[in-house]
Amino acid sequence: MASKALLAFFLLFLTSSTLARRQQWQQQQQNQCQIQNIQALEPYNTIQAEAGVTEFWDANDQQFQCAGVDFIRHRIQPGGLLLPSYVNTPILAFIERGQGVQGVILPGCPETFEYSPEGQQGERSRQGSEGRSQLQDRHQKVENLREGDVVAIPTGAAHWLHNDGDNELVAVVFFDTQNSENQLDENHRRFFLAGNAQGQQGQEQSRPRRQEQDPQRQSRRQSRRGGRQEEQYENSRNIFSGLDVEFIAEAFNVDREIAEKLQGQQDNRGHIVNVGRDLQIIRPQQHQQQQHGGEGQRRRSDRRRGGSGGGGWSNGFEETICSLKLHENIDNPSHADFVNPEAGRIANLNSFKFPILEHLQLSAERGQLQRNAIRSPYWTINAHSLLYVTEGALRVQIVNNEGNSVFDDELREGQVVVIPQNFAVIKRAGEQGSRWISFKTNDNAMISNLAGRVSAISSLPVDVVANSYQMSRDDAQRLKFSQRETVLFSPNRDQGRRASA
Template sequence: MASNNRPSFLLLTIFLISLLVLNAEAQQQTETRLRDARQCRLERLSASRPSRRIESEGGVTELWNENEDQFQCAGVAITRNIIQPSCLSLPNFAPSPRLVYIQQGRGVLGFSAPGCPETYQSSGQYRGSKGGQQQAGESDRDQHQKIHRLRQGDIVALPAGVSHWCYNDGNEELIALSVTDFNSESNQLAPTLKSFYLAGGQARGSQSQQQQQQQQHEQERDDYAVNIIREFDSKIMAEAFDVSEDVMRKMQRADDRGFIVRVEQGSMRMIKPDEEEEYEEKSRRGRGNGLEEAFCNMRMNTQLDNRREADIYSRQAGRLNSVNMHKLPILQYLDMSAEKGNLYPNAILAPHWSMNAHKVVYVTRGEGQVQVVGHNGRALFNERVKEGDLFVVPQFYVATKKAGDNGFEWVEFQTSASPMKSPLVGSRSALRGMPLDVLTNSYRISNKEAQDIKYNREQQHILFPPSGRSSS
């Protein structure tokens, strides 16, 4: 009996050992991927501008060079979309979460999250058909998921894998700056920018001979622009959608309009969140799946530039507005946050370091002097930056900002849902919390000088007005 069971026991042992080996290899590959993505081999930082420009029928997509050392260190990619009035940014999704800042304009944003109900019902639209004719008993209405109003100064959370679109219904360009976090646990692909478009784009192989000879990043642009639906077998897709193959071929045809397309006048009649149109809450059938409560009803955006909601305010120096997971709970799923800074002329943001996040800083107005110092005591960044400049401040690197004569404003994206910063000077700062004897011996200064270091800014926290002292 025992001898008959021995082969089975040996096979089970071999299987378990193989399983353990495969699991260890997978774990090692994951750790290697995360370690490589987070390595920071920085010799210097620099203000950066977009390196690529992709023109579409209804706007422009600008991309920063994601291979820059500072972006590799932070594990992020930066894009900026400029959407013309009455134009639509086509539906797409990404494998990594994104935070978007609305720098200018207004519009509407829609999500199609799996498991979420279609709670908006717009009247006066064609809802459905079979064979080209509306079925009896069907109401002339379209049901869709909630749509969100976007305004200048909003910060928007785009979860990984959730398809979304944006329509500019205003009278000026809608400018949206996006930061994608590759190091998120949601992303198990290579740390590079990917967007999966469900429509539009540029078909592979449609470039001219001259375009085919351009640099590698141009080839990557063409891959980035492909409508994923067009590569599937048309017969299978037609059957999956239960439509004619002719309809499917229209969905799959080459489209040179790009990522942002013009919309015919009057053809975007869906319900909008700030209109007094009739809408109904669709009755929920069966039991909830838990996703609705945890995700579907969460706010996707909030105003980042509201003066009345500043977290830190100084009448002489400026203000800081922060949006973290406590203000916008969906950010806990993205593990990202944002902050808007406004310094009055010649005011200073105290030297400080981020304890748990990299920061991507984008200058929105004015100009100022920025310094960043690394662990080796070297200044990696010491430049005067202006509107449109973008740079990275890695985790634990110490940074400070001083506004110019016309003030200085910026928005920064942080790779933590609940970021923490440690100021070097001011109330509740690192040096303020140390005994005077530690300061006198550390810097070889007098007791009076140590007291000045500790207490001269004791009534101020991180935002400092000009002191009026000379540099001598």
């Protein structure tokens, strides 16, 4: 009886301790999102490499802490190669400008791209009395990237990126550091497979960092995040450098000289190296890849409509992790969800259109507003959002749960702001119009509009509106039905109403 009582007490203690830790963690998260002021953020530090630069936003900023995200931007010169590496978080990237070719190594997947001595891709050359295959090269598939592509990379998947175009390749990269697959800490950590960042010391071009006025706030930041994220790009060596050279030689069955080259001790090029634009890579032609992508999109749509007969979107054979497409062009007109010729358009890329996002638990939104056009005020039900302006200027207002404005400013090209979950927001383009990309921490982020034909206010009964806002029934009807556009509001109509009033 005593042992049973002791066991019951022990289980109760464990349960109480677990609940206490969970409540403490939830309280910490809630405290981090008690935001009273949000600011537009620009890169505060830049690391220079041989063939490009990487720009860093402040991961310790309060709004990044709230959303549990991080953000960087690569600028890769023509012929530049971002060296192979992997990260402890899922990645969602956007090709802002330029073109390139990307490779992602998925563990357990076959090397399906092959080159034979005769120069025929995908065909094997039989040589020798035993008929063994002799291949000049083989590797996992690669994909051509172009402006407007959204790139999805699973947690821990090694990847590389090469600029094979004539212009600079600009890629912005979003990290979800609070994703359940990241079990290290709240930092994004990049593990390089090649290169020697320590060889770049003294060559980086850092921008002046913001001065921290509150020492206590600085201390809290340092305790939450383990230091500057960019240190790993300028002070770290690749992972082979920490292994014994004899072990490396034995593991790869190579001589010591090759093993030492893997460690990159004499490499001082940084994390983006110049390899030229004629890098020999086995890949499909651009038009073939686009055609295949369209066919894959139609097959996915058919399955989601129940074509497999099982009610699910996949039967496990038609699309495996090895054959999943890892990029989708969000600028493709077929992805547009809302279009108003007088105001602009919005395209959402979620797991229904881009299946791998279901695994990453992330999604993206591409928006375009014409001059002075307005995006209906709304809130995001189930996700934080990181908003990055790619063109023009965008006036943004953000309101918290207390009804206080936490942001009311103009976002310019290259600036970032985080919109916490459920915070109300409205956007209006400047005189030159605006375009943006938003990254969201849910693979099927849901929006609830406040104004427009299909919105929270228009869906309320007239009498509820009248009594809620202390207005006449006629005014309530005008409030509900005057705005007949759905999500994107054209500027002329609004201006005409104000002028007639």
